[in-house]
Amino acid sequence: xxxxxxxxxxxxxxxxxxxxxxxxxxxxxxxxxxxxxxxxxxxxxxxxxxxxxxxxxxxxxxxxxxxxxxxxxxxxxxxxxxxxxxxxxxxxxxxxxxxxxxxxxxxxxxxxxxxxxxxxxxxxxxxxxxxxxxxxxxxxxxxxxxxxxxxxxxxxxxxxxxxxxxxxxxxxxxxxxxxxxxxxxxxxxxxxxxxxxxxxxxxxxxxxxxxxxxxxxxxxxxxxxxxxxxxxxxxxxxxxxxxxxxxxxxxxxxxxxxxxxxxxxxxxxxxxxxxxxxxxxxxxxxxxxxxxxxxxxxxxxxxxxxxxxxxxxxxxxxxxxxxxxxxxxxxxxxxxxxxxxxxxxxxxxxxxxxxxxxxxxxxxxxxxxxxxxxxxxxxxxxxxxxxxxxxxxxxxxxxxxxxxxxxxxxxxxxxxxxxxxxxxxxxxxxxxxxxxxxxxxxxxxxxxxxxxxxxxxxxxxxxxxxxxxxxxxxxxxxxxxxxxxxxxxxxxxxxxxxxxxxxxxxxxxxxxxxxxxxxxxxxxxxxxxxxxxxxxxxxxxxxxxxxxxxxxxxxxxxxxxxxxxxxxxxxxxxxxxxxxxxxxxxxxxxxxxxxxxxxxxxxxxxxxxxxxxxxxxxxxxxxxxxxxxxxxxxxxxxxxxxxxxxxxxxxxxxxxxxxxxxxxxxxxxxxxxxxxxxxxxxxxxxxxxxxxxxxxxxxxxxxxxxxxxxxxxxxxxxxxxxxxxxxxxxxxxxxxxxxxxxxxxxxxxxxxxx
Numbered sequence: 098x099x100x101x102x103x104x105x106x107x108x109x110x111x112x113x114x115x116x117x118x119x120x121x122x123x124x125x126x127x128x129x130x131x132x133x134x135x136x137x138x139x140x141x142x143x144x145x146x147x148x149x150x151x152x153x154x155x156x157x158x159x160x161x162x163x164x165x166x167x168x169x170x171x172x173x174x175x176x177x178x179x180x181x182x183x184x185x186x187x188x189x190x191x192x193x194x195x196x197x198x199x200x201x202x203x204x205x206x207x208x209x210x211x212x213x214x215x216x217x218x219x220x221x222x223x224x225x226x227x228x229x230x231x232x233x234x235x236x237x238x239x240x241x242x243x244x245x246x247x248x249x250x251x252x253x254x255x256x257x258x259x260x261x262x263x264x265x266x267x268x269x270x271x272x273x274x275x276x277x278x279x280x281x282x283x284x285x286x287x288x289x290x291x292x293x294x295x296x297x298x299x300x301x302x303x304x305x306x307x308x309x310x311x312x313x314x315x316x317x318x319x320x321x322x323x324x325x326x327x328x329x330x331x332x333x334x335x336x337x338x339x340x341x342x343x344x345x346x347x348x349x350x351x352x353x354x355x356x357x358x359x360x361x362x363x364x365x366x367x368x369x370x371x372x373x374x375x376x377x378x379x380x381x382x383x384x385x386x387x388x389x390x391x392x393x394x395x396x397x398x399x400x401x402x403x404x405x406x407x408x409x410x411x412x413x414x415x416x417x418x419x420x421x422x423x424x425x426x427x428x429x430x431x432x433x434x435x436x437x438x439x440x441x442x443x444x445x446x447x448x449x450x451x452x453x454x455x456x457x458x459x460x461x462x463x464x465x466x467x468x469x470x471x472x473x474x475x476x477x478x479x480x481x482x483x484x485x486x487x488x489x490x491x492x493x494x495x496x497x498x499x500x501x502x503x504x505x506x507x508x509x510x511x512x513x514x515x516x517x518x519x520x521x522x523x524x525x526x527x528x529x530x531x532x533x534x535x536x537x538x539x540x541x542x543x544x545x546x547x548x549x550x551x552x553x554x555x556x557x558x559x560x561x562x563x564x565x566x567x568x569x570x571x572x573x574x575x576x577x578x579x580x581x582x583x584x585x586x587x588x589x590x591x592x593x594x595x596x597x598x599x600x601x602x603x604x605x606x607x608x609x610x611x612x613x614x615x616x617x618x619x620x621x622x623x624x625x626x627x628x629x630x631x632x633x634x635x636x637x638x639x640x641x642x643x644x645x646x647x648x649x650x651x652x653x654x655x656x657x658x659x660x661x662x663x664x665x666x667x668x669x670x671x672x673x674x675x676x677x678x679x680x681x682x683x684x685x686x687x688x689x690x691x692x693x694x695x696x697x698x699x700x701x702x703x704x705x706x707x708x709x710x711x712x713x714x715x716x717x718x719x720x721x722x723x724x725x726x727x728x729x730x731x732x733x734x735x736x737x738x739x740x741x742x743x744x745x746x747x748x749x750x751x752x753x754x755x756x757x758x759x760x761x762x763x764x765x766x767x768x769x770x771x772x773x774x775x776x777x778x779x780x781x782x783x784x785x786x787x788x789x790x791x792x793x794x795x796x797x798x799x800x801x802x803x804x805x806x807x808x809x810x811x812x813x814x815x816x817x818x819x820x821x822x823x824x825x826x827x828x829x830x831x832x833x834x835x836x837x838x839x840x841x842x843x844x845x846x847x848x849x850x851x
Contacts, residue, residue, distance in 0.1 A: 314703020
């Protein structure tokens with residue numbers, strides 16, 4: 098479009114005059130055979146009037162002259178497409194995928210955001226070259242969501258057939274989503290895996306830098322444009338940030354859709370809180386009943402017969418009691434069986450909710466009279482921080498998941514013994530709640546590329562990656578020449594580090610290449626630019642060209658490339674281009690990235706062009722992924738807990754050393770005593786800085802990393818240090834995104850912003 102505009106710029110004033118004269122002549126030619134025709138301008142302000150004009154056969158066209166803020170989707174789409182003079186109805190959106198030098202005759206052009214003589218001029222030029230033209234006035238923030246809603250996806254059965262699924266391996270939910278059975282892994286066990294691509298990023302602004310959109314753009318480019326089998330594997334979005342900072346993301350993550358289709362976070366919340374309820378109930382019942390009364394209730398007589406349940410038999414074996422007849426236990430054995438003797442001060446299991454609620458960070462439970470004075474302080478975490486979410490993301494099947502659920506440590510007894518979900522007797526019930534959640538959900542991109550959505554742990558307070566099962570299924574489905582693109586949360590210092598040290602250890606998979614996402618906006622922030630705040634317009638430094646800020650901020654990009662190289666994996670830098678970026682800024686970032694060790698650095702325009710905007714990235718990924726890398730872990734599991742934490746702090750974050758609080762040191766001593774010392778480390782740290790201080794941008798140095806507390810996620814299989822003031826329950830900002838989310842009561846469509 099721009100080339101065409103420049104070509105004719107010198108004759109704009111002549112063409113505009115010609116347009117006016119032609120319009121007069123055309124109007125005269127129309128009226129001569131139709132003398133009764135009288136063109137009329139109707140100025141309207143309400144949908145009811147639009148509907149009336151739609152039905153009026155005397156009205157041949159409708160033009161809305163309203164302020165921009167009044168042009169809502171409901172208003173614009175109320176206009177009958179046949180009478181839509183200004184192309185406001187979404188049904189007018191068509192795209193031209195031809196290059197600018199291709200023949201223009203018969204092609205459709207869409208003019209966005211143009212007004213006055215410029216719009217008229219371009220429209221005439223394009224039509225004069227044989228093109229059909231539609232115009233649109235909406236801002237870009239509405240445009241992408243409307244394109245998504247206007248696209249008709251493939252039936253899920255068709256997509257499943259295209260990627261090689263059998264009908265019995267699919268559990269459809271409506272026409273566009275389905276869960277995939279894990280039996281597929283057995284059927285394809287001898288199929289070679291495809292290439293494994295990880296998308297990570299530099300330290301982000303609070304707005305995020307587009308790793309998910311890069312992931313989608315890349316698989317669309319690989320699949321639709323390079324004609325290679327490809328699959329994206331993404332996490333399920335959490336309701337907390339959706340209504341807090343990130344905003345509504347169309348039909349993928351609101352409550353009803355989660356409940357009906359994905360169900361992961363809802364199932365995890367239910368399972369997690371069942372454990373919490375079981376803990377407090379058990380503490381109460383043990384404190385208010387005798388051994389014999391507890392035993393009678395735990396092993397009740399049914400029709401005159403007592404018997405242990407399977408999970409109770411497992412507890413007896415754990416205690417070293419080899420008896421199966423409930424009447425055969427001695428009083429000492431009965432006492433050992435019925436009393437977990439959980440110390441209320443040492444309960445480590447928290448309740449969860451999938452909402453950002455800062456007032457649940459510390460609460461008191463058990464204050465009602467019915468709880469007989471057994472109150473205690475506890476807290477809520479956000480649901481995606483639950484250990485059960487981590488287990489879902491790391492398990493390799495139902496049996497493994499059930500075993501992991503049983504190993505979860507919920508607290509300690511008064512004599513220092515770890516108490517597990519198996520000890521509580523709740524493991525089987527948890528497995529039932531999670532049995533459907535273990536199946537990945539099959540969806541598709543706008544261009545029809547398959548996507549698995551499964552699990553959703555955050556990277557700052559959990560390990561931040563989608564599920565091992567989704568990746569394994571996708572790698573089998575794409576075949577040896579195909580590509581699976583999966584995403585690690587937040588910056589490479591946390592999401593990618595945990596992908597390598599935790600997820601790859603568990604899965605046995607090894608990545609072929611890392612795609613490191615950067616933006617000029619984030620680099621300017623790291624170069625000393627002013628604060629970036631969600632919901633607040635960007636300062637001018639982020640809108641105008643500033644090469645010095647970009648150059649200074651590339652220190653963070655260089656550091657993240659170095660982190661990937663610690664693991665022996667090659668890096669392709671994907672610069673997610675915004676409309677405010679200048680070519681000089683783009684060229685500078687790519688040049689510095691390659692000088693800093695990236696195998697390639699390319700600009701990406703997937704946000705505006707879809708897969709076509711990521712073709713250069715796809716070619717770079719294909720080339721680099723074909724080269725052999727030398728993957729290695731950052732630390733040995735046999736290193737001490739303290740040394741593993743120190744290694745991450747120094748080599749990844751750039752800290753001088755670590756500092757353990759007395760509480761953290763006591764926890765380490767306890768975990769070593771319990772035999773948990775050989776587990777990998779999952780650091781809970783801010784995502785807004787390489788350090789523990791969110792305000793420190795770029796590459797901070799000379800700091801000591803404080804370890805405030807340490808938890809043990811034994812079922813998930815890692816030790817969980819909490820760094821600095823890191824909270825496991827986010828809070829809502831002053832202006833949450835729920836202000837922009839609403840439901841149209843007539844159409845039942847959800848209205849919101851990305």
